[in-house]
Amino acid sequence: MLKRSVVCSLAVASAVLLALLVRAQAAESFPGDAAIRIVVPVGPGGPPDVISRLIGREMSEARGWRVVIENRPGALTTIAIADVLRQRADALSIFPMSSGAVAVPALLPEKGIRLETEFAPVAEIASGYLVLVTHPSVPAKSVAELIALLRAQPDRLSFSSGGFGTPAHLIGELFKLRTGTRATHVPYPGSQPRVADLLNGTTQFAFFNTPAVVDHIATGRLRALAVTAPTRVAALRDVPTVGEQGFPDLLMADWQGFVVKNGSPQHAIALLNEAVNNALAQQRIRAALARIGYEPVGGTPSEFGELIRSQVAHWGKVVAESGIKVQQ
DSSP states (O other): OHHHHHHHHHHHHHHHHHHHHHHHHHHHHSSTTSOEEEEESSOTTSHHHHHHHHHHHHHHHHHOOOEEEEEOOOGGGHHHHHHHHHSOSSSOEEEEEETTGGGHHHHOGGGOOOHHHHEEEEEEEEEEEEEEEEOTTSOOSSHHHHHHHHHHSTTTSEEEESSTTSHHHHHHHHHHHHHTOOOEEEEOSSHHHHHHHHHTTSSOEEEEEHHHHHHHHHTTSSEEEEESSSSOOGGGTTSOBTTTTTOGGGOOEEEEEEEEETTOOHHHHHHHHHHHHHHHTSHHHHHHHHHTTEEEOOOOHHHHHHHHHHHHHHHHHHHHHHTOOOOO
């Protein structure tokens, strides 16, 4: 009996050792000689592009991986989504998931996209917040005053965004929904033209990433009413949050993270997650994120997956309740 017990113990130990060896060899083989593609759903210069390049460059330098950035903008991120989903489930193609992308299933139901099941989360990378700004000619110096103005003049004022389904569009629709107001949505192909039109009064208010408008706020060319953060942001210490003004339902984070096609090897996802978290620990990466108005997040794949699931449900409900109709 003792001999049999010893033999069984040795067999179990050998099996465990073999499993560990196989896992180590698999980890060493990723990505091998292949390039890792980060398929960015916007053009060069947007937050998903800048953040993807920051992390991709750091992964390349720290790990010796060959990382390629491919910009595939258009069709509410579905061009980039389709690209990644056409590839093998090998974690070699990465999709930068964002707060804008999670509304796509509700905005384009005919596409049949299921982000929670078609993608496997890798890691949340960074999170930023938006600031509500108006042209100085708008006689409102608080969120409550803007709401009163919109109720008194329904559909007279317009707000801009960087396109349908972008964070600025979604928070604008949420704003109207939660405050019972009406305003006209004006989509733009990018940040610069919509800043220019807000500065000249063509549009009257909008939600922006802080760096895009912070200088104009400082010079008085734009008026900041609130930030969509839970606490005041460093770049705009004098600007109250939406919560401080009695509108906690308008809190919104513009988050970014990486996902891969579902079914990708777990060891590859674990290595990518480790690479992202290691990159976020570097001071130069943290400083670069701060310059574009974002804070590093990091964490586990499961934590990011829970965020994606909750955000798909949240924005799906907002799209349904607001009756957003996409114009492509």
